[in-house]
Amino acid sequence: FRSGALVTDFTLVRAGSLHKANGGFLVLRAEDLLQHPNAWEGLLRALRANSLRIEDGAETPDAAIRTKGINPEPLKLDLKVVLIGTEDLYEALVLNEDRFAKLFRIKAQMAERMDRNAAGVRFYLSVIARIAEESGLRPFDRTALAWLVDLGSHLCEDQRRLSLKFPLLREQMIEGDALAGMEGAEIVTGDIMERSYAARTYRANLVEEIFMEEYDREMIKVCTSGSAIGQVNGLSVTGYGDFEFGLPHRISCTVGVGHEGIIDLEREAELGGPIHTKAMMILKSYLTNLFARKKPLVLAGSLYFEQSYAGIEGDSASGAELVALLSALADVPVRLDLAFTGAVSHSGQIMAVGGVTRKIEGFFKVCARHGLTGSQGVIIPHDNVDHLMLSPDVLQAVEKGQFAIYAVRSIEEALTLLTGLPVGRRRKDDTFTPGSLYDMVDRRLERLGDYAQNSFRRTRKG
The missing domain is CATH 1.10.8.60 (Helicase, Ruva Protein; domain 3)
Structure with a gap:
C-alpha cells in the first residue's frame, strides 16, 4: 500500500515453477497438481500455447475484488514436464481429460x-x-x-x-x-x-499380541496337535495400517444326505468376497471331474471358517477347504499339527499365494506358545519357496527339527501329509485304488446318492 492505494513495479514480479524450470525439466506429483484446478488449467494452457505468461494466482473467481498487476511479455516455453502418479490416476486422466493424452504422450512405469x-x-x-x-x-x-x-x-x-x-x-x-x-x-x-x-x-504389533493372547487363553480355538475329521488349520494374513501378520484359523466341513451341494457359509452370510466364492466353485468343479463322471454328485455339505467375524477374500484357503471336505467325506482324520495354505486348481494343482512368510511365522508363534513338539509345520505351494524370507527364530526351529515346512505341487501330496493315507489313482473302470483316500470318498458319495434316491422313493410312495 502507498497512500492508501495498491501499487506495484517490476521488482515485485516473481517467477513460478514453469519459469524456474524453463530450459530443463519440471517434475510434479499429479495428485498434488489436480488438487488446484487453476494450476492444472494454467499448466495445460502453457503447454498448448508453448509460452509462459505471468498470471494472477488469486483463487477467487470474482475479478471485481482483484487488482490488476503487471503483465510482462510472454516467454517462449522450452522444457519437459514429468508427472508422477498412480496407474489409476493415469487411467482416469486418459478417460476424462482429452488434452492429457495429447500433451503427455510418453508413459513410463517404475518398478518397485x-x-x-x-x-x-x-x-x-x-x-x-x-x-x-x-x-x-x-x-x-x-x-x-x-x-x-x-x-x-x-x-x-x-x-x-x-x-x-x-x-x-x-x-x-x-x-x-x-x-x-x-x-x-x-x-x-x-x-x-x-x-x-x-x-x-x-x-x-500390539494387535497381533492381543490375538496371540486369545490363542493362549483358547478363546480362539486352534489346535496345534492331534487330529480331527473334517477340520484343518488354514492360514490368513491380517493387516492394521502398514503392519501385517499371519494368523491360523480352523476350517471345518460337515457332510450329509441332500441335494443342496456344497454350501459356502461365508458367502451365505455375505462375508465372502468374489474371489473366495470363485475358489469354492473350483472345488465343486474338482469334485465333479474326479468323482461324478458316471454318477451324479449328490450331497449336502457346508464349509466355513470357525470364529470368523469379518470379511474373507482370496483363494489361498481353497486347498485347506478341499482337504476338510475330502476328510469329512472319507471320514478320515486330518493332522492339526500342520497348517495348510495354497490355492487349488480344478485339476488339483496347488498354486502360489501371497503373504506366505507371514502366514508361516503366524502359525509358528501359536505353536511356540502351545509348545513345540517337533511334528508341527506348514504346508505351502512349491511355487512359493522362493518367496520365503523367514525370521531367525523360525529358521532356528527348522534347523533343530522342531518345526517343518513342506512344499507341495498337488493336492494329493498335501493329503498324504495331512492324513497319512495313500490318495489312490483312478482305474480304467472309473474306480480308485482299494483302501485309498479317494476310494473312501468315492464309496461315501455312492452311499449318499443311494440314501438320497431311497428317500425320494419313500417320499413318492408316501
Whole structure:
C-alpha cells in the first residue's frame, strides 16, 4: 500500500515453477497438481500455447475484488514436464481429460523391485553407502550390510528380488544407528540391525499380541496337535495400517444326505468376497471331474471358517477347504499339527499365494506358545519357496527339527501329509485304488446318492 492505494513495479514480479524450470525439466506429483484446478488449467494452457505468461494466482473467481498487476511479455516455453502418479490416476486422466493424452504422450512405469544378482547387490550397497553418508550414520560392517540386503528381499517377499523402497531402508538404517549409539558401539553390526528391527516390530504389533493372547487363553480355538475329521488349520494374513501378520484359523466341513451341494457359509452370510466364492466353485468343479463322471454328485455339505467375524477374500484357503471336505467325506482324520495354505486348481494343482512368510511365522508363534513338539509345520505351494524370507527364530526351529515346512505341487501330496493315507489313482473302470483316500470318498458319495434316491422313493410312495 502507498497512500492508501495498491501499487506495484517490476521488482515485485516473481517467477513460478514453469519459469524456474524453463530450459530443463519440471517434475510434479499429479495428485498434488489436480488438487488446484487453476494450476492444472494454467499448466495445460502453457503447454498448448508453448509460452509462459505471468498470471494472477488469486483463487477467487470474482475479478471485481482483484487488482490488476503487471503483465510482462510472454516467454517462449522450452522444457519437459514429468508427472508422477498412480496407474489409476493415469487411467482416469486418459478417460476424462482429452488434452492429457495429447500433451503427455510418453508413459513410463517404475518398478518397485529389481533382480537380486551380483550387479543388483553392488548397486544396492552403493545406495546404502550413499544413504549412510547423507544421513551422517556410523559405519556398517559386513554383517549389517548383508542384513540390509536381506531386508530388501524381505520387503518384497522374494529371495530373487530386492525392494526399491529405499525410504523404508533408510528408516531402518537410522534406527540401527540410533541403537548402536545408545549401546556405545562405533560400528553398526547385523545383530544390532536385527534387534532394532525387532524393536520396531514390537512398537507396531500390539494387535497381533492381543490375538496371540486369545490363542493362549483358547478363546480362539486352534489346535496345534492331534487330529480331527473334517477340520484343518488354514492360514490368513491380517493387516492394521502398514503392519501385517499371519494368523491360523480352523476350517471345518460337515457332510450329509441332500441335494443342496456344497454350501459356502461365508458367502451365505455375505462375508465372502468374489474371489473366495470363485475358489469354492473350483472345488465343486474338482469334485465333479474326479468323482461324478458316471454318477451324479449328490450331497449336502457346508464349509466355513470357525470364529470368523469379518470379511474373507482370496483363494489361498481353497486347498485347506478341499482337504476338510475330502476328510469329512472319507471320514478320515486330518493332522492339526500342520497348517495348510495354497490355492487349488480344478485339476488339483496347488498354486502360489501371497503373504506366505507371514502366514508361516503366524502359525509358528501359536505353536511356540502351545509348545513345540517337533511334528508341527506348514504346508505351502512349491511355487512359493522362493518367496520365503523367514525370521531367525523360525529358521532356528527348522534347523533343530522342531518345526517343518513342506512344499507341495498337488493336492494329493498335501493329503498324504495331512492324513497319512495313500490318495489312490483312478482305474480304467472309473474306480480308485482299494483302501485309498479317494476310494473312501468315492464309496461315501455312492452311499449318499443311494440314501438320497431311497428317500425320494419313500417320499413318492408316501
